[in-house]
Amino acid sequence: MRIAIFGGSFNPPHKGHLNSALYAAQQLRPDKFLIIPDAQPPHKDLAENSPTPRQRMSLCRLNFATLPNAEVSDIEIRRGGKSYTADTLRALRETYPDAELVLLVGTDMFLTLEQWYDAEYIMQQAIIAPFQRGAQELELLLAKAAELKSSFGACVELIETQPLAAASTDIRRALQNRGGTELLTDEVYAFIVKNRLYGVKVNFDWLRSKSYAMLKPKRIPHVMGCEEEAIRLADRWGADRDKAAEAAILHDCTKKKPLAEQLKICEKYGIEVDAVERVSEKLLHAKTGAMTAKCKFGADRDVVDAIRWHTTGRADMTLLEKVVYMADYIEPNRVFEGVETLRALAYEDLDRAMLLGFEMSLEDVRAQGTQAHENTLAALKWYKERSV
Secondary structure, X not given: OEEEEEEEOOOOOOHHHHHHHHHHHHHHOXXXXXXXXXXXXXXXXXXXXXXXXXXXXXXXXXXXXXXXXXXXXXXXXXXXXXXXXXXXXXXXHHHOOOOEEEEEEOHHHHHOHHXXXXXXXXXXXXXXXXXXXXXXXXXXXXXXXXXXXXXXXXXXXXXXXXOOOOOHHHHHHHHOXXXXXHHOOHHHHHHHHHHOHHHOOOOHHHHHHHHHHOOOHHHHHHHHHHHHHHHHHHHHHOOXXXXXXXXXXXXXXXXXXXXXXXXXXXXXXXXXOOOOHHHOHHHHHHHHHHHHHHHOOOOOHHHHHHHHOOOOOOOOOOHHHHHHHHHXXXXXXXXXXXXXXXXXHHOOOHHHXXXXXXXXXXXXXXHHOOOOOHHHHHHHHHHHHHHO
16 A cells, blocks of 8 residues: 655645645555645744644645545644654554555755654655656756665655645735635635635635626626725725725625525524515525625625625614615616715715615615515614704
8 A cells, every 4th residue: 555645734735735746646646645734843833823723624625625545634733742754654654554655745855854853764664755846956856865865775756746836925925915816726715715814805806706606697787886886985985995895795695595595594594584584585685695704705794794784774884884885775887766866975975875875765665565674764763863
């Protein structure tokens, strides 16, 4: 039985890691490919605000899901402390006494292998398989292989790769600036966003692609317009433009779901539903959309609340809630009597525009012969009292 061993911090695991592993799998043809995230790298500290070890395990499972015969092992995480390769090989030897172990290493690590903790044991127990990144490294790696064979009896098997330039340090930095998507699998990036790891600021192009995929095609222009309007209003009134954009992109993410599915989402997450909401997809989508933004996309409280109140409104709304509510009402694709007056007022006096918006909304509800929601009535009363 041949077992390939690929260890590291994987903080986060990225396409470069997967690319290297796929080359190794093709050339080594192992029966088992162990991916081993470390608990604590012996040569450096984990970066601040790193995910928990279990979260890194989950990220690895997602990143290497397409790797043949792959298994993500928690052997070093369970052991805790500094993760020395020699200790891991000892443990693997107990489990797989007759296996041929093949240790994958990067070029830099290979060139200093004799300095590793208990290096002689490592080279006795495992074939060493460094990644060869292009022809220019071949001579250097062959010379090192000969040196290690002479000094330690090491057996070295080079892995030829076409490297994909990616570094976890750079990716962590990019994630905080709405980047990094091109170097991460979609599944890994989605997990990072959902759990808001590494201080990630969600990439808006990625978020739009996910949101639009959840919509009926005819609704996409509305959501695009709402985002544009929310940013303009945020800039005019001093709200957080990024949060306004995020809320606008996601505000209708459950809009197309039928009533039965809306109610199932409410039941799943324990969302309270009143009698008026229970028969209205239009009202429910604000609540289910807010919960989806939180649970699927990791949106913060401000964004979640802005989505929650974008349909009915409420008394004493925050600035961001008002911006998203009004953007949804007056975005450029909206055409109804009085919209131009409301648009102009929204940039002159936002609270007066909110009052007018609630009045117009209630007129529309009455014209349709439906029941107004108590939150809209409370909002109208609140803004009326403050307009006197």
